Amino acid sequence: MKLFSSVHDVTDINELVADALRLKHAPHEHKHLGKNKTLGLIFLNPSLRTRMSTQIAGANLGMQVMVLNIDKEGWALELQDGAVMNGTTVEHIREAAAVLGEYCDIIGVRSFPGLKNREEDYSEAIFNKFVKYCGVPVVSLESATRHPLQSLADLVTIEELKTRDRPKVLLTWAPHIKPLPQAVPNSFAEWMCKADVDFTIAHPKGYELNTEFTNGAKITHNQDEALAGADFIYVKNWSAYEPYGQVFGGNEDWMLTNQKLQQTNNAKVMHCLPVRRNLELSDEILDGPNSVVIHEAGNRVWAAQAVLKLMLEELE
Amino acid sequence: MKLFSSVHDVTDINELVADALRLKHAPHEHKHLGKNKTLGLIFLNPSLRTRMSTQIAGANLGMQVMVLNIDKEGWALELQDGAVMNGTTVEHIREAAAVLGEYCDIIGVRSFPGLKNREEDYSEAIFNKFVKYCGVPVVSLESATRHPLQSLADLVTIEELKTRDRPKVLLTWAPHIKPLPQAVPNSFAEWMCKADVDFTIAHPKGYELNTEFTNGAKITHNQDEALAGADFIYVKNWSAYEPYGQVFGGNEDWMLTNQKLQQTNNAKVMHCLPVRRNLELSDEILDGPNSVVIHEAGNRVWAAQAVLKLMLEELE
Amino acid sequence: MKLFSSVHDVTDINELVADALRLKHAPHEHKHLGKNKTLGLIFLNPSLRTRMSTQIAGANLGMQVMVLNIDKEGWALELQDGAVMNGTTVEHIREAAAVLGEYCDIIGVRSFPGLKNREEDYSEAIFNKFVKYCGVPVVSLESATRHPLQSLADLVTIEELKTRDRPKVLLTWAPHIKPLPQAVPNSFAEWMCKADVDFTIAHPKGYELNTEFTNGAKITHNQDEALAGADFIYVKNWSAYEPYGQVFGGNEDWMLTNQKLQQTNNAKVMHCLPVRRNLELSDEILDGPNSVVIHEAGNRVWAAQAVLKLMLEELE
Known part of the structure; x- marks a missing residue:
């Protein structure tokens, strides 16, 4: 699986559920899988459960996990293609995503909708740009239209x-x-x-x-x-x-x-x-x-x- | 020890001091103790020494350590029981604490006093709710009345x-x-x-x-x-x-x-x-x-x- | 090397470049070097590449890495020597740096210039105080005048x-x-x-x-x-x-x-x-x-x- 953004990305949901339940009873049996692999969890919005549960999940699999509140700790992101960046945004999502793809083996992204422009939200503009430009597998940590x-x-x-x-x-x-x-x-x-x-x-x-x-x-x-x-x-x-x-x-x-x-x-x-x-x-x-x-x-x-x-x- | 919130939680303070000094000279001899165990450090207030020293202490014991500035990175917490949450708070401490208890084997909590209401501060309302609702051992990272x-x-x-x-x-x-x-x-x-x-x-x-x-x-x-x-x-x-x-x-x-x-x-x-x-x-x-x-x-x-x-x- | 703040700290830049390229092809061969060693990455300014790349570099070498946005998560820093701290700053850089040196084996520091006072910026007042008072090796994560x-x-x-x-x-x-x-x-x-x-x-x-x-x-x-x-x-x-x-x-x-x-x-x-x-x-x-x-x-x-x-x- 290279993308987990909706139920349509899953071949067999029953098998995935069964595997989750198996992991619940043996959380540490697959630590070799994530050895020397990095998981980057990128947040454009607050999180408690998603951040902590995914962090633990990655660690259980032996991964090195890094959390970045990208807008607060990194640079204000420009999301529009073709923008002349002479305003308050400092880094375009194209570069941010591509650089994260250089550093991480898997990326998780949280990006809430603006609830102003339905077409934009339902096109999953932000999330899909992360997917498009990072070049590594991406897990949705909640996007504009799905969780x-x-x-x-x-x-x-x-x-x-x-x-x-x-x-x-x-x-x-x-x-x-x-x-x-x-x-x-x-x-x-x-x-x-x-x-x-x-x-x-x-x-x-x-x-x-x-x-x-x-x-x-x-x-x-x-x-x-x-x-x-x-x-x-x-x-x-x-x-x-x-x-x-x-x-x-x-x-x-x-x-x-x-x-x-x-x-x-x-x-x-x-x-x-x-x-x-x-x-x-x-x-x-x-x-x-x-x-x-x-x-x-x-x-x-x-x-x-x-x-x-x-x-x-x-x-x- | 299931709770470390005051001197009264310690059976033998001399032995605890002696053990701290032993650990100072052999910090990495107990890494097996924390294997596959998670320490969650939850901050409602700033911290430098407490955060870093406890993070290192956990890592020295082999634990996976997660730091969460809960009010900034998570959701604004409601602290009052019975509140109708139609204001600015988004998550009740009952849920926040219980969920952290699902994810962590030990929790550390920092929660300063408001210095407005003595009874409330000295009842350790916030800290004690974390203890009550998380269901796992809790270390005080400084509460309203003790450090x-x-x-x-x-x-x-x-x-x-x-x-x-x-x-x-x-x-x-x-x-x-x-x-x-x-x-x-x-x-x-x-x-x-x-x-x-x-x-x-x-x-x-x-x-x-x-x-x-x-x-x-x-x-x-x-x-x-x-x-x-x-x-x-x-x-x-x-x-x-x-x-x-x-x-x-x-x-x-x-x-x-x-x-x-x-x-x-x-x-x-x-x-x-x-x-x-x-x-x-x-x-x-x-x-x-x-x-x-x-x-x-x-x-x-x-x-x-x-x-x-x-x-x-x-x-x- | 006890300090990496400029090209003048490097004995042989060609050998350093060659070693970086060797590490690129074998990132995980030196994990023993950082065992039980702590790297503290201290940010007074935003960062994406520097934070994540140095975090991964430390982990690749087996280090425990801690990231601290010191002004946001810690205490507002006083930078002037001799200041009577009766204003908004809470902790002097002398204490902050010295304490970080107690906790970390190596420290990275990011501190941008104010661009108001050339003499102050070009004296690298902030960065050099971290170096002076922490007592451990320091890596510049970008200072006032160099990156x-x-x-x-x-x-x-x-x-x-x-x-x-x-x-x-x-x-x-x-x-x-x-x-x-x-x-x-x-x-x-x-x-x-x-x-x-x-x-x-x-x-x-x-x-x-x-x-x-x-x-x-x-x-x-x-x-x-x-x-x-x-x-x-x-x-x-x-x-x-x-x-x-x-x-x-x-x-x-x-x-x-x-x-x-x-x-x-x-x-x-x-x-x-x-x-x-x-x-x-x-x-x-x-x-x-x-x-x-x-x-x-x-x-x-x-x-x-x-x-x-x-x-x-x-x-x-």
């Missing part, structure tokens, strides 16, 4: 905790106070549509995701109906795809509560984190027995390690 | 440099231009009260420390008297405990000078650093033969390594 | 890519919108004056470099004349040495173009990066077949590794 390491960890968690075949999985929109990217729900949706689960998406009218990601999912505006019998509930806010990046207010009653949980099959509650307590998810859910959000965050290590392992095997 | 790795390094330094049994140790207040925490003097006092030294605290009226930390110490407002015959002088500014966080101005004559040193037993001068030159301590002292502040800073490595070693031995 | 790791990588690149003995090398000034340091051109000039190349410097009137660095170089204000027959063209902006730090505007026609390249001996185009596209260098040059800037950046690893290797060999 595949999160989705893989989510699927690992479902596989690990499911109590019946083809569990019923619900992605439900949650309230927030500011416009958030669609990357996590897009990505979760496209992974669930390929996984052996019964998948539904529930959201208020206006929050329809791009159908490219939801093809195959049941979609409803009725949260109660969707909750009925669910085994896993994935809670997440996102802003509108159309008009792009908008939020419409209201819908506070979409926050999951213990009462709503009663309609489910004693569902496990998931969230990618960070989560705004008592806005997206109540204290009672997060501190209650149904929340698996910490366990899910723990699985980020094994998702990252399975992906890096595949890449290292091809580098040998 | 135990510093105090251990201080005691190691005294043990190493003393020229007689039961040396006379003086903690003396020094001038500053802004209110500083009581963490270092609190911590130094409670360690000295347990150590085999003759311990005195001198400060202007109004700067009385919480007696919980100074129980057993001689306390005086007469610096000259206290200097007489001292073997070690620990210089440090702190703000008032009551009214909390206040400074009263004046007292510039409390700055240690070479002339004052003449009253001592050729005392070694200590300070935790960073030190404001010619305000807390004069150039002549810091650049003179009696200063041991750099040597003391060097001992931070062995203090941290002795603590981490104890924790790793119990993890095995 | 020797860059220059060594440049010479390695020329040695590697030259197609004839004693190639013709041209350092040519390029336009910019703000005043830049003279460190890179100073340093490149003093290395080229010692190397076996035919070296010329071209710049508009007013941008004369300090002759201490250019002694032995041909200097011209006629870029066209200088381009004729050149094998390597090193493009770089710099501000005036006299009046110090000034820029005079105009001279936009000094930007290298493909048309200008035709006058050369199919010259390789070099730049230290970061480069402002279409201001210092055109897209057509940077994306064309004559640019070697990425290759040159890659060689930063081997330059740093050759220098660290020399230092480690003396530490043993």
